[in-house]
Amino acid sequence: MDKNNLALQAAQAVDTAELVRLTQELVRIASYYPGPGEQPVVDFLEPYLRRRGFQTTVQEVAPGRPNLIADLGQGSGGLILEGHSDVVTHGNPEQWTVPPYEARILDGKIYGRGACDMKGGLAAAICAAVAVQKVLGQPRKTLRLCIPCDEEGLMIGIKAFIRAGYAEGFAGAIICEPEENQVCLWQKGAMRVWVHFQGKMAHGAMPYAGANPIPSAARFVAALGGLQAALQSESQHEYLGLPWLTPTVFEAGAGTGQFNVIPDRVRVGLDIRTNPGQDHRALEARLRQVLEESLGAGVSATLEVFEVRPASETSRDTVLVQAVEQGLQLLQMPVRYGGVPGATDGTFLWAWAGLPVVTIGPGNRTVPHQVDEHIEIEELIAAARLYAAVAVLMLQNGLPAA
Secondary structure (H helix, E strand, O other): OOHHHHHHHHHHOOOHHHHHHHHHHHHOOOOEOOOOOOHHHHHHHHHHHHHOOOEEEEEEEEOOEEEEEEEEOOOOOEEEEEOOOOEOOOOOHHHOOOOOOOOOEEOOEEEOOOHHHHHHHHHHHHHHHHHHHHHHOOOOOOEEEEEOOOOOOOOHHHHHHHHOOOOOOEEEEEEOOOOOOOEEEEEOEEEEEEEEEEOEOEEOOOHHHOEOHHHHHHHHHHHHHHHHHHHHHHOOEOOOEOOEEEEEEEEEOOOOOOOOEEOOEEEEEEEEEEOOOOOHHHHHHHHHHHHHHHOOOOOEEEEEEEEEEOOEEOOOOOHHHHHHHHHHHHOOOOOOEEEEOOOOOHHHHHHOOOOOEEEOOOOOOOOOOOOOOEEEHHHHHHHHHHHHHHHHHHHOOOOOOO
16 A cells, blocks of 8 residues: 555544543643643653553653653654643633633634643644554654653753754654644744843932933833844745844832832843844844943943744755645645744754754644633644644655555
8 A cells, every 4th residue: 555545544543532532631731830840741641652552751851840752663764743741821710711721612622721832732743643553553664752841931841852862863853833734844033131230229319329220221122123123124034024022021120119219230031033044143242232332321231142042944845844745735735834933842853953844733823822722623633634644654755665
């Protein structure tokens, strides 16, 4: 039997009722951090996968924060299906129409924190891998489920996965993030920056006796608009749009109730999103120039870039992209290209491990992190069938027909 027919068999072998049930079970596990964390997800999924013929490994990344790795088959040139186990906090539960961890089904959608980002995509990957096992048994190339912790933070899970060598020997990775089942070959880069302003404390009635860092910080934040406009004039990507330079934190004050005290320090946080081709080191130098020009008398500042994530771009000529396109065509799904507005674990699989990555998964990309997060069941099923088909195409690539 040729691999196209095997791919279609795997797609049809996806247990859709189990897919819905598994998504609900995962949504019911609160795995935000700080809080319960990811351990309960791994405790649930590790025996689940072992019972279904997977070889499992639990990688301890930090206390209570494990990665789960589950393999079918052995051999190089296989495929990684990746979906993180953590979610963001639910916030104020009173703002939710449906309780955030009930996983209720309404109008063909599963509601709950993480349903879209990305317990749904994770369940789709798992059910797809189970379907592949039904069709291929233990394949001659490895199909690896990578289920890391901390995607919503500093991505310590995927970094540990790569450092331990778990990404070696694969032909590519599918990142099962909610991207409306679009073929996303491009991901924005990111820089995370702290700027610390240091002044001198004084009485609010006698500001001349101190050095107030707040005006300097305010001038710096205001000047960022001009730098952002310059960056946007230099780069606009067909699928990623414009780069953004966004202040997200402004912390100042001498303490609770200290209304008449000039503080001696201010902290500003920046979330910067870049396009392929934009040089992060050059951007850092431009930030430092804006900072220097913003400082008033008696005020100093330091700028700390504590996280850098490069923008990624996967060629359409790779075997992985061709398999994704072929899988979509086999399932009579539209081949629609898109770009990831944020970074994903795929950023580091691409940059550190050198893997081609395609981000494609179920869910509206604007829904994550909002109240009443949800995922459409129809889209969830389509993604699982696609993952199963693509996995077979990748695992059978270059092998004689069965």
